[in-house]
Amino acid sequence: MSEQETPAGERNHLKTMLVIDDDEHFLEHTSRYFRNWIRVECVPDGLSGLVQTIKLEPDIILLNFRAAKVNCAELCRKIRDISSGLLFVLADEGMGGEERIACFEAGADDVMSSSFNWKELMLRIQVLLRRGSSMDAKQDAASVLHFGPLRMDRTTFRAFVLDQDLILTRKEFSILWAMAAKPGEIVSRQELLRRVWNYNPTDDDRMIDTHLNRLRKKLHRASERIRIKTAWGIGYKLESLSIAAMLILMLQWCADML
Known part of the structure; x- marks a missing residue:
């Protein structure tokens, strides 16, 4: 995977992304892909994620449904209670439509398939960070x-x-x-x-x-x-x-x- 250039406008302010996932291969790819414009911190489960959310106050939180180790929607709700950062949930094939809706109801900004395209994820994050509330x-x-x-x-x-x-x-x-x-x-x-x-x-x-x-x-x-x-x-x-x-x-x- 080629190294990504720092997006224009992001060079002067490095964002922080907290990744909640227990897959070391995935964590390595995430750190490598975003390293030039996002500081990536990783934790293996939901409880550690809550602790680090309070400590780091991340701009972006990437939560893998499988790694939550607890009810994903409930974890989203607890994260949202303590953070206004962008919250992305990665859903695998075992996550049904009602569970996706529950995550949105609990405060998730987006729910994506765990087989996502890295470029798409980067663009989604860039759009939300740059446009904030997506106003004209x-x-x-x-x-x-x-x-x-x-x-x-x-x-x-x-x-x-x-x-x-x-x-x-x-x-x-x-x-x-x-x-x-x-x-x-x-x-x-x-x-x-x-x-x-x-x-x-x-x-x-x-x-x-x-x-x-x-x-x-x-x-x-x-x-x-x-x-x-x-x-x-x-x-x-x-x-x-x-x-x-x-x-x-x-x-x-x-x-x-x-």
Whole structure:
């Protein structure tokens, strides 16, 4: 395998990748392939991975489904609780569709076949690192965005509703930013796929549903004033309700209870 040149724009800042895998041959290839632009650290199992995630604060985490030694989705969830780094899961033939979805629901940014192409993996990582939340150039120019009680900071990937931290994954943050950047407008599923996942839509886009469901729950726990409304067959729109509108809804709810 030929040595890779350092990608333009990455030379001045070496990223850190934590690889959770017990295959020495795979670890050797990973270190060799990315060594010019990513510092690679390796651990053999999920528990060691959690410890090193806290210690290293890696930019990228590459988790082999087989090496997790515990429930993969649960490990993804624990990693996501302590890290905002990009989380890739490598799935073997024994990993079913429901398990893949569970990993997405637990915060994985991508799930790839363990028989992946090295060049493809490198390109996926480059795209996500460079584009961050995959916004268009106009949105990238702004680092802070306000929408009603919602405040988002793209430099830290943190979002607050009435000063309550939503604690979002990068994918959840990117979805919310894409909608908040277009107040009052409907954002289609196809547009979310292009902006957040950076690929053209296919029939299999259930990953959007899993991320949206988690995002809706987090918004609901923070406040009823901001919510994601579904435009059936079209897309989604972020709504911010005024205090007056909230009072009207409460009065209607009380009237319905009588």
